[in-house]
Amino acid sequence: MTEPDPCETCEELLQPYLDRELSPDEHVAAERHLDGCEFCKRRYRFEVSLRRYIRVSASERMPDGLRAKLAELREVAGS
Amino acid sequence: MGGAEPETDGRRIASAARDRVRFEEEALELADQVYRVARRLVGSREEAEDLVQETYARAFRSWRSFTPGTNLRAWLFRILTNLNVDRGRRIQRSPDFQPLEEGDYYLANKLAAAEGEQALDQERVVERLSQDGVVNALAEVPHDFRDVIVLVDIGEFSYAEAAQILDVPIGTVMSRLHRGRRILKQKLAEETLS
Numbered sequence: 134m135t136e137p138d139p140c141e142t143c144e145e146l147l148q149p150y151l152d153r154e155l156s157p158d159e160h161v162a163a164e165r166h167l168d169g170c171e172f173c174k175r176r177y178r179f180e181v182s183l184r185r186y187i188r189v190s191a192s193e194r195m196p197d198g199l200r201a202k203l204a205e206l207r208e209v210a211g212s
Numbered sequence: 213m214g215g216a217e218p219e220t221d222g223r224r225i226a227s228a229a230r231d232r233v234r235f236e237e238e239a240l241e242l243a244d245q246v247y248r249v250a251r252r253l254v255g256s257r258e259e260a261e262d263l264v265q266e267t268y269a270r271a272f273r274s275w276r277s278f279t280p281g282t283n284l285r286a287w288l289f290r291i292l293t294n295l296n297v298d299r300g301r302r303i304q305r306s307p308d309f310q311p312l313e314e315g316d317y318y319l320a321n322k323l324a325a326a327e328g329e330q331a332l333d334q335e336r337v338v339e340r341l342s343q344d345g346v347v348n349a350l351a352e353v354p355h356d357f358r359d360v361i362v363l364v365d366i367g368e369f370s371y372a373e374a375a376q377i378l379d380v381p382i383g384t385v386m387s388r389l390h391r392g393r394r395i396l397k398q399k400l401a402e403e404t405l406s
Binding site: 144145147148149154172175176178179180182183184185186187188189190191192193194195196199200202203204206207 | 236240243244247248251252257261264265268269272315316317319320321323324329332333335337338339341343347350362366386389390393397
């Protein structure tokens, strides 16, 4: 059997690593590889910025007036 | 002791009224967050506004079924996602196909191929993806996957909360999130780098 390519393994571990869902052994394995691999390190950092950017880009402020409409629902419900 | 009962009833009514007002105020404080997530679960601003209003109308009617001290945000989203499924308002109807997805490095590899490996080190590299591109790419993710991404990555719910809201096992949340983020990256690459 051939050893899996460490970078492929890291690609698999990227999401659970950032979500802090790895087992302690997997975490150590990922950190050890990341320490020595610029390729994966760049991609991990990229993923962190990407997630933040997605959250910011996809967040739309509540339209003016909606809060007041919701508060009115409360008064109707209370009658 | 004839006078004791009305007074007790009076107190009970007053206390229920206070609980109700507190419930309503706490729910209204969450309106921004509720809208922000609702907006990405449906296709338009109008639909999102309707969905949020229906959610609050139902929440205010059924406030007694909320247990004070438990997670109000998750409780509201349980109502919201149920209403959304009932109304068939989600952007796409249940797809039976299993979408193909690339690995987690797909988008970064594409950027690196276009701009060079060093480009990934730049602080603002993600801003090459337009904000509209992000929104469109997210809308193209099949809804079972998108719902989980929206709850966890935009609504900042935990896996356990998302599982409770969507009424699915936590393992399902994790696998949908994992695959959904990969699909999203593939869509982002198609949407913004083509």
